[in-house]
Amino acid sequence: MERIPILRMGRLLLVTIQVDMHDRLALALQDDLTARIVKDGARGVLIDISSLDIVDSFIGRMLDTIASMSRMLGAETVVVGMRPAVAITMVELGLSLKGVRTALDVEKGMEILRNRP
Amino acid sequence: MERIPILRMGRLLLVTIQVDMHDRLALALQDDLTARIVKDGARGVLIDISSLDIVDSFIGRMLDTIASMSRMLGAETVVVGMRPAVAITMVELGLSLKGVRTALDVEKGMEILRNRP
Numbered sequence: 001m002e003r004i005p006i007l008r009m010g011r012l013l014l015v016t017i018q019v020d021m022h023d024r025l026a027l028a029l030q031d032d033l034t035a036r037i038v039k040d041g042a043r044g045v046l047i048d049i050s051s052l053d054i055v056d057s058f059i060g061r062m063l064d065t066i067a068s069m070s071r072m073l074g075a076e077t078v079v080v081g082m083r084p085a086v087a088i089t090m091v092e093l094g095l096s097l098k099g100v101r102t103a104l105d106v107e108k109g110m111e112i113l114r115n116r117p
Numbered sequence: 118m119e120r121i122p123i124l125r126m127g128r129l130l131l132v133t134i135q136v137d138m139h140d141r142l143a144l145a146l147q148d149d150l151t152a153r154i155v156k157d158g159a160r161g162v163l164i165d166i167s168s169l170d171i172v173d174s175f176i177g178r179m180l181d182t183i184a185s186m187s188r189m190l191g192a193e194t195v196v197v198g199m200r201p202a203v204a205i206t207m208v209e210l211g212l213s214l215k216g217v218r219t220a221l222d223v224e225k226g227m228e229i230l231r232n233r234p
Contacts, residue, residue, distance in 0.1 A: 003168065004135065004168075005133060005135065005165060005167045005168045005198070007131075007133065007165060007167075007198075007222070007223045008222065008223065008224060009126075009223055009224060009227070010224070014124075014131075014223075016122060016124065016133045016135070018121065018122065018133070018135045018136060019135060019136060048122060048124060050122045050124075051120065051121075051122045081122070081124075105124070105125065106124045106125065106126055106131075107125060107126060107127070110126070
């Protein structure tokens with residue numbers, strides 16, 4: 001159980017982050033996700049962080065990196081399920097996830113990705 | 118991070134099991150899932166086990182219990198993403214998940230649930 005599963009739903013990929021991220025796991029996720037975007041021809045990536053109590057600068061940076069990589073491969077990333085407390089802490093820490101789109105939940109995230117031009 | 122997230126997609130709920138299940142977590146999942154089925158009026162539950170290397174009798178029983186509970190609340194359960202090695206081991210252990218439907222991946226599971234009468 002060292003890898004985070006990537007689920008395919010039509011032309012979208014869904015990643016649910018449930019475990020503490022560490023360097024190796026984050027790198028593995030980047031590798032797996034970029035490979036899957038290409039293999040599946042994905043147009044969008046949804047990253048669900050509703051299990052996370054804390055998003056620190058490491059995870060913030062990882063989300064940003066994943067979004068940039070995905071964009072280069074033609075897929076847009078939407079981070080969904082952020083808890084209110086997490087949003088508060090992140091802004092207080094000066095992390096604003098500028099490069100990443102967000103949505104309240106998976107359904108709203110899917111809508112954003114389906115309606116993109 | 119003591120709870121497994123439940124994601125809503127239309128009238129389906131998606132649960133991705135990534136961590137080692139223990140008693141307390143399994144009970145919490147049953148509670149959360151039954152509550153969400155009622156609250157969201159869900160018609161189906163997808164449980165993704167593609168991250169699991171091993172499905173022992175504890176997890177097998179849990180999947181069975183969840184399927185029975187969901188059925189009583191009007192939702193069908195489909196277990197998706199089982200690895201070939203897991204299927205082999207389960208049959209060898211005499212665990213056949215008789216009460217639970219299975220599908221290869223989330224997409225196929227969604228199809229089954231959408232086409233149910």
